[in-house]
Amino acid sequence: xxxxxxxxxxxxxxxxxxxxxxxxxxxxxxxxxxxxxxxxxxxxxxxxxxxxxxxxxxxxxxxxxxxxxxxxxxxxxxxxxxxxxxxxxxxxxxxxxxxxxxxxxxxxxxxxxxxxxxxxxxxxxxxxxxxxxxxxxxxxxxxxxxxxxxxxxxxxxxxxxxxxxxxxxxxxxxxxxxxxxxxxxxxxxxxxxxxxxxxxxxxxxxxxxxxxxxxxxxxxxxxxxxx
Amino acid sequence: xxxxxxxxxxxxxxxxxxxxxxxxxxxxxxxxxxxxxxxxxxxxxxxxxxxxxxxxxxxxxxxxxxxxxxxxxxxxxxxxxxxxxxxxx
Numbered sequence: 001x002x003x004x005x006x007x008x009x010x011x012x013x014x015x016x017x018x019x020x021x022x023x024x025x026x027x028x029x030x031x032x033x034x035x036x037x038x039x040x041x042x043x044x045x046x047x048x049x050x051x052x053x054x055x056x057x058x059x060x061x062x063x064x065x066x067x068x069x070x071x072x073x074x075x076x077x078x079x080x081x082x083x084x085x086x087x088x089x090x091x092x093x094x095x096x097x098x099x100x101x102x103x104x105x106x107x108x109x110x111x112x113x114x115x116x117x118x119x120x121x122x123x124x125x126x127x128x129x130x131x132x133x134x135x136x137x138x139x140x141x142x143x144x145x146x147x148x149x150x151x152x153x154x155x156x157x158x159x160x161x162x163x164x165x166x167x168x169x170x171x172x173x174x175x176x177x178x179x180x181x182x183x184x185x186x187x188x189x190x191x192x193x194x195x196x197x198x199x200x201x202x203x204x205x206x207x208x209x210x211x212x213x214x215x216x217x218x219x220x221x222x223x224x225x226x227x
Numbered sequence: 228x229x230x231x232x233x234x235x236x237x238x239x240x241x242x243x244x245x246x247x248x249x250x251x252x253x254x255x256x257x258x259x260x261x262x263x264x265x266x267x268x269x270x271x272x273x274x275x276x277x278x279x280x281x282x283x284x285x286x287x288x289x290x291x292x293x294x295x296x297x298x299x300x301x302x303x304x305x306x307x308x309x310x311x312x313x314x315x316x
Contacts (some may be wrong), residue, residue: 020306
């Protein structure tokens with residue numbers, strides 16, 4: 001199960017360009033999120049119950065969560081029916097507050113340069129699209145806890161997210177994260193992660209996927225209940 | 228530091244609000260509506276499993292409709308245009 005962190009070079013085109021190549025990767029990650037939820041969601045709820053048994057307290061919201069798991073199973077099946085044979089279902093996107101905040105910051109910058117311009121009311125909506133594809137997140141950390149890792153302080157929280165979450169891959173085209181524009185292994189006390197570009201990913205680990213067989217509009221299937 | 232489904236990361240209400248950039252009031256509203264799973268500690272404070280909180284966005288918002296509306300408006304936007312706008316930094 002590759003856990004991946006995607007920076008804005010992937011997350012912005014994925015969410016803003018419905019017909020682009022990166023949207024197709026986004027669909028693979030949404031498929032992975034549903035699979036993870038179906039396979040692990042119940043365990044997470046059971047863990048809450050186990051903690052109450054040990055330490056006391058009350059658990060709530062379980063019934064709605066079980067309904068949600070059932071719907072996730074339906075949505076996963078609807079996507080599985082359409083995705084080409086061999087599309088992986090175990091690629092899971094990892095998030096963090098700084099990663100979501102950076103997405104939002106860049107969204108505001110990029111939004112004024114696009115046609116049509118992004119509206120302010122679109123920003124929280126798009127942030128939710130980013131958050132919803134990340135089914136797991138790094139443990140919360142303070143900005144002051146982020147070590148200096150790269151030549152650009154704005155990149156450090158992104159890399160730190162990947163290291164802290166034990167992510168396998170960080171997909172980025174940032175010159176500070178992937179200096180040779182192919183891949184870079186980052187090894188730190190907090191962990192190890194391979195940073196690589198979207199192009200390197202497609203030419204290597206995901207070279208077997210039939211990308212032409214994936215339609216960007218299918219992302220909505222990850223959210224809707226099938227007929 | 229990695230968490231697993233059988234040992235989920237539990238967030239305080241303030242941490243959950245910061246993660247999603249919503250108000251603490253919103254998180255408490257979701258707790259009251261039982262629309263997210265939560266643990267109420269003997270002290271009375273709440274803890275929310277991080278993974279389930281993210282997954283529950285799909286139930287607490289109509290993400291499908293939101294996506295369709297955005298995609299309709301951005302139908303002609305390409306990866307290259309977004310990447311070019313990004314590289315203007």
